[in-house]
Amino acid sequence: MRVSHILNLGMKELRSLARDPMLLILIVYSFTLAIYTAATAMPETLNKAPxxxxxxxxxxxxxxxxxxxxxxxxxxxxxxxxxxxxxxxxxxxxxxxxxxxxxxxxxxxxxxxxxxxxxxxxxxxxxxxxxxxxxxxxxxxxxxxxxQRYRAAQTLPVDLALRARFNPELNKGWFGAVIQVINQVTMLSIILTGAALIREREHGTIEHLLVMPVTPFEIMTGKVWSMALVVLTACAFSLTFVVQGLLAVPIEGSVALFLAGAALNLFATTSLGIFLGTIARSMPQFGMLLILVMVPLQMLSGGTTPRESMPDLVQTLMLAAPTTHFVTLAQAILYRGAGLDVVWPQFAALAVIAVILFSLSLARFRKSISDMT
CATH class of the missing domain: 3.40.1710.10 (abc type-2 transporter like domain)
Structure with a gap:
């Protein structure tokens, strides 16, 4: 393995992405307008009910x-x-x-x-x-x-003092904005890496790489770090200018710590994107696989509904998903201001899942290359 090969291959992926206007539009939309509309369109507790x-x-x-x-x-x-x-x-x-x-x-x-x-x-x-x-x-x-105008007022024996922590305004837009950022990080990382692999197969450039002095590990690692860097940069921009700036959502914890957790999650999800890209033979097939994967990841990871309300079997199975741990640490850091001493179990789980997914994807990638040769 040569680090220079990995860097050059990653730069090649960035240049290829820069020449794809549709993917660039998707990235910009996903981390700006999609987050703004998802946060502002969150239904209030009750609004204009007939x-x-x-x-x-x-x-x-x-x-x-x-x-x-x-x-x-x-x-x-x-x-x-x-x-x-x-x-x-x-x-x-x-x-x-x-x-x-x-x-x-x-x-x-x-x-x-x-x-x-x-x-x-x-x-x-x-x-x-x-x-x-x-x-x-x-x-x-x-x-x-x-x-009470006709009878003596009754004094209740207990006075309930209600205090809403972490979201004192009970504003659903605060919740929707952060959850949408989390969802976009997962979705875009899978799409970009899978699309990069399928695009090379469709254009025939994967054969050019096979005759070069590079290994499958270097090819895959170049795709992973470059696409993860793009999504991480877009996530930081969105969190700063859209969530905190435009939507005025208060962030209690360390943004740097959240981005570190996002980087670990991206290591896992970009590897998953490579794995799906080796299974699918075309972009339409990849889109169908993406639906099958993204719906459980978003619906069952605890971002939409609390995990405690799910069946025990679902809770156990979803511990193998990186988004489950990413949602937990993101909410703890951004909502409740938790530090590394609180979220280190999620960081450790993400690291283990990322290594496993990367290894499985690399094995699958090597097999797909050997089948081509």
């Missing part, structure tokens, strides 16, 4: 409840009749339909605990789940406030 109300009581209390629904959480409620309630929900006009029964205020003041009917269109899952809880809180709050 609600209809059947007011059969027509009392001051029912009017108070109706007036409690206002933008931006809800669209101003539409007053409808009982006959219209089911028809409007079947037509998809309302997500929530609240039916206030007759004599509701009278029964409340008499202590009879009346029941209010709430119909929810559960096909709109994001709004249905959180919105039903919002409506329960609104109705309970308005009823309690109304009743």
């Amino acid at each position: 609600v209809a109300i059947v007011d059969e009581d027509r009392s001051p209390l029912s009017a108070r409840i109706i007036g409690a629904f206002y933008p931006p959480s809800f669209i101003s409620p539409v007053l409808i009749t009982p006959a219209e309630m089911d028809a409007r929900m079947d037509a998809g006009l309302d997500t929530f339909a609240l039916d206030i029964p007759p004599n509701f205020q009278q029964d409340v003041l008499a202590g009879r605990r009346p029941t209010i009917q709430l119909n929810v269109d559960a096909t709109r899952m994001s709004q249905a789940f959180t919105g039903s809880g919002y409506i329960q809180q609104i109705v309970s709050g308005e009823v309690n406030g109304f009743v």
Whole structure:
């Protein structure tokens, strides 16, 4: 092995990438506009949910409840009749339909605990789940406030002090921006290395390399370090200017430590890209393989949903994926300000997985070259 060969082969890959406008556009888009749109398009807890109300009581209390629904959480409620309630929900006009029964205020003041009917269109899952809880809180709050005008206020024996750590604004955009950076690092590293290998096979330049005094290890290492460098540079730019600058997401921990973890993750994912590139015979095949690999890596690594909520078998299997450990260390560093003393197990796991993937990919790459010769 000669270091000069690896450096020159890597520079060749960088020049080849610079002459590919589509891949350059993909890199720029993935680390700028894609991250910005993913962060700003994250749905709020509840936003402009359509609600209809059947007011059969027509009392001051029912009017108070109706007036409690206002933008931006809800669209101003539409007053409808009982006959219209089911028809409007079947037509998809309302997500929530609240039916206030007759004599509701009278029964409340008499202590009879009346029941209010709430119909929810559960096909709109994001709004249905959180919105039903919002409506329960609104109705309970308005009823309690109304009743306290006529009864002595009750003091609760416990005062709950709520403190939201690491994201005090409960802003989902903060979460979405960082997770999108993590996803783009994984996706682009696999795409760039796999595409570089397939492009050489399609253009016939791989045969030129085989007659040169270079080894398969040097060829593969040149592709790995060059593509990893491109993705790492784009990641640092995006984290600084898009996440921290444009989106104003606070970063609690060391960016340098995060980039060190990203470099280890890139060592593993670029090797995985080489492995997929040796299996696929064309770019369409590589794209299909990429879908099969990227969906589990993104959905089951803990970035989208907590790993604790997954089946035990899935949690165990995903320990072999580099993204699982990368998501864990990235969230710990960027969100919670963790240091190396906290995330060193993830660094060690990434190093082991990267070495294994590189070895498997190198063996597969050597086999594919020997088949060509």
